[in-house]
Amino acid sequence: MIEKVIEEEVPTTEENKERLRLLTVVRGETLRNRDIYERPPRYELFFPNFVMKELCVGLAFLIIIFTWAYYKDAPLYELSNPAETPSHIKAAWYFVGLQELLAYFDPYLAGVIIPSLILGGLYLVPFLDPDPVKGIGRFAFKERKFAIGCFLGGYVMWYALLLVGMFFRGTYWSFYWPWEDQSVVKATEVALWSFPLPAGIAFLVCYGLLMLLLPAVIFQDFFFRVGLIRYFITFNLFAAMCFVPIKVLLRNGFHVKYVLVTPWFNI
Amino acid sequence: MKWVPLGLVRYTFCLGGLSVFFFLLCILTGPFLMLYYVPDVNRAYSDVMDIMQVVPFGAFVRNVHRWSACLMVLCVPLHMLRVFLQAAYKPPRQLNWLVGITLLILTYLLCFTGYMLPWDQEAYWGATIGATMAENTPILGAKGPFSVLPSDKDIHYIMLGGTVLDQPTLSRFFFAHCIAIPGALAGLMGFHFYNIHRAGGMSGPL
Ligand code: HEM
Numbered sequence: 001m002i003e004k005v006i007e008e009e010v011p012t013t014e015e016n017k018e019r020l021r022l023l024t025v026v027r028g029e030t031l032r033n034r035d036i037y038e039r040p041p042r043y044e045l046f047f048p049n050f051v052m053k054e055l056c057v058g059l060a061f062l063i064i065i066f067t068w069a070y071y072k073d074a075p076l077y078e079l080s081n082p083a084e085t086p087s088h089i090k091a092a093w094y095f096v097g098l099q100e101l102l103a104y105f106d107p108y109l110a111g112v113i114i115p116s117l118i119l120g121g122l123y124l125v126p127f128l129d130p131d132p133v134k135g136i137g138r139f140a141f142k143e144r145k146f147a148i149g150c151f152l153g154g155y156v157m158w159y160a161l162l163l164v165g166m167f168f169r170g171t172y173w174s175f176y177w178p179w180e181d182q183s184v185v186k187a188t189e190v191a192l193w194s195f196p197l198p199a200g201i202a203f204l205v206c207y208g209l210l211m212l213l214l215p216a217v218i219f220q221d222f223f224f225r226v227g228l229i230r231y232f233i234t235f236n237l238f239a240a241m242c243f244v245p246i247k248v249l250l251r252n253g254f255h256v257k258y259v260l261v262t263p264w265f266n267i
Numbered sequence: 268m269k270w271v272p273l274g275l276v277r278y279t280f281c282l283g284g285l286s287v288f289f290f291l292l293c294i295l296t297g298p299f300l301m302l303y304y305v306p307d308v309n310r311a312y313s314d315v316m317d318i319m320q321v322v323p324f325g326a327f328v329r330n331v332h333r334w335s336a337c338l339m340v341l342c343v344p345l346h347m348l349r350v351f352l353q354a355a356y357k358p359p360r361q362l363n364w365l366v367g368i369t370l371l372i373l374t375y376l377l378c379f380t381g382y383m384l385p386w387d388q389e390a391y392w393g394a395t396i397g398a399t400m401a402e403n404t405p406i407l408g409a410k411g412p413f414s415v416l417p418s419d420k421d422i423h424y425i426m427l428g429g430t431v432l433d434q435p436t437l438s439r440f441f442f443a444h445c446i447a448i449p450g451a452l453a454g455l456m457g458f459h460f461y462n463i464h465r466a467g468g469m470s471g472p473l
Contacts, residue, residue: 046468053281054281054284054288057281057284057285058284058285058288061285061288061289061338062292065292065331065334065335065338066331068330068334069327069330069331069334070327070330072330072334073319073326073330074329074330074332074333074334075389076315076316076319076385076387077387077388077389078387078388079312079386079387079388080312080386080387080388080390080391080392081388081391082391082431082432085392086388086392089389089392089393089395089396090389090393091393091396091397092378092379092382092393093337094337094340094341094375094378095375095379095393095396095397098400099396102396106403107399107400107402107403108400108403108404108405108408108411108412110400111397111399111400111401111403111404112400112401112403112404112405112408112411113405119368119372122347122368122371123365123368125351125356125364126356126357126360126361126364126365127361129354129356129357131357132357132358133357133358134354134357135353135354136353136354136355136357136470137353137354137355137469137470138353139352139353140354141352144354147351147354148351148352151348151351151352155344155348264412264413265405265412265413
């Protein structure tokens with residue numbers, strides 16, 4: 001890449017060629033580490049050209065924010081009152097997704113385990129992806145179907161939960177369709193039931209085995225490419241992610257409160 | 268870093284750059300709010316009320332602070348999405364991905380701590396939800412599964428500085444929101460940019 005730029009700009013005299021060769025030798029190590037893929041052929045200066053463009057976008061948003069701040073006040077509700085729990089508590093909008101999870105999972109799952117899995121999974125992304133080069137610097141949807149599918153799936157789920165929490169939940173976190181009046185308090189929902197312990201264990205074991213074995217059997221190439229450890233971590237995370245919509249379905253479709261009930265924790 | 272690919276500003280709207288921009292707007296407006304806001308449970312709410320109603324341009328400054336924070340917490344995950352879709356976490360950029368996730372966590376924490384400072388009902392009960400979650404942490408929380416710590420030594424107690432939300436909570440959230448987290452964010456952002464440079468610039472046009 002560097003060679004390309006220099007070739008375009010510097011007259012290729014013998015002396016310059018020698019300089020370029022020396023430069024490449026001296027910095028060879030770093031160059032190889034840095035430029036392991038093809039770059040787009042045309043370049044511009046970082047400063048001032050690129051920085052100016054970013055500043056223009058910033059300026060546009062400055063105008064938007066100033067207009068917004070002029071016309072719309074940031075909310076300030078009544079003074080806090082520890083003695084009076086409001087019937088209509090909503091967390092800040094960016095946390096409503098987690099709050100929505102509270103409707104389906106105990107707080108230790110919704111507030112601690114699931115966020116930890118999300119963040120842990122995000123930290124692991126570079127190490128779980130077995131391919132070091134595919135699609136760098138472009139949108140390669142076709143070549144990275146599984147990676148992009150998982151990531152988008154989780155991303156969309158996070159915001160879907162957030163939107164449901166924002167717009168479809170009213171007093172006491174009951175579900176309201178958009179055409180229903182949220183000021184009407186809903187009657188307590190139908191009685192919920194839980195799986196008996198053996199059924200719960202059987203369900204989770206079968207689910208886990210299915211999620212861990214099935215992909216390896218169907219996509220054997222993939223399995224051998226990623227290796228056992230990566231495969232194991234990836235599909236545990238994947239199974240955990242898929243469990244969220246499954247629980248949502250079990251709760252809303254079949255009124256299941258818990259899949260597993262133990263004296264110590266419930267799932 | 269001298270040369271960057273032409274056409275860098277294209278269809279993903281420089282989401283990283285915008286995150287920096289919104290962060291800077293918050294850094295610029297925050298200190299002005301601090302001039303009038305005292306993190307005292309008996310004063311905090313009325314101070315914010317004063318900022319909204321009495322202080323010249325107070326409402327405007329608070330609004331800019333709030334709305335740019337909202338846009339930042341929207342932009343950072345979108346930036347992460349862009350980075351993922353362009354596979355920019357692959358070598359040689361793994362480290363920057365890790366730094367990025369830390370930035371993401373800090374951004375959410377910054378918003379969480381800031382949200383509770385006005386000490387109104389929404390703030391108080393919103394923070395209570397967060398505190399309940401901490402209380403239910405497995406092993407480390409007093410009410411969580413397999414808890415080992417009593418309720419005056421668990422992670423919930425450490426977070427709130429007590430067993431309920433009160434003055435100690437406000438004090439430590441104030442410290443976290445105004446000093447610790449922005450400082451950490453600013454430092455890590457510097458490292459983030461240094462890493463872009465070290466990896467030989469951006470992976471491709473944005
Ligand atoms: C406070 C939050 C953050 C700020 C201010 C920030 C800022 C930036 C900026 C300005 C860039 C230059 C390219 C661009 O504008 O998109 C960038 C690139 C990058 N960011 Fe972030 N970022 C943040 C969070 C994150 C997160 C959450 C991730 C991912 C987990 C991440 C990973 C990366 C990577 C890998 C690059 C290099 C991209 C490439 O080479 O194409 N950053 N960041």
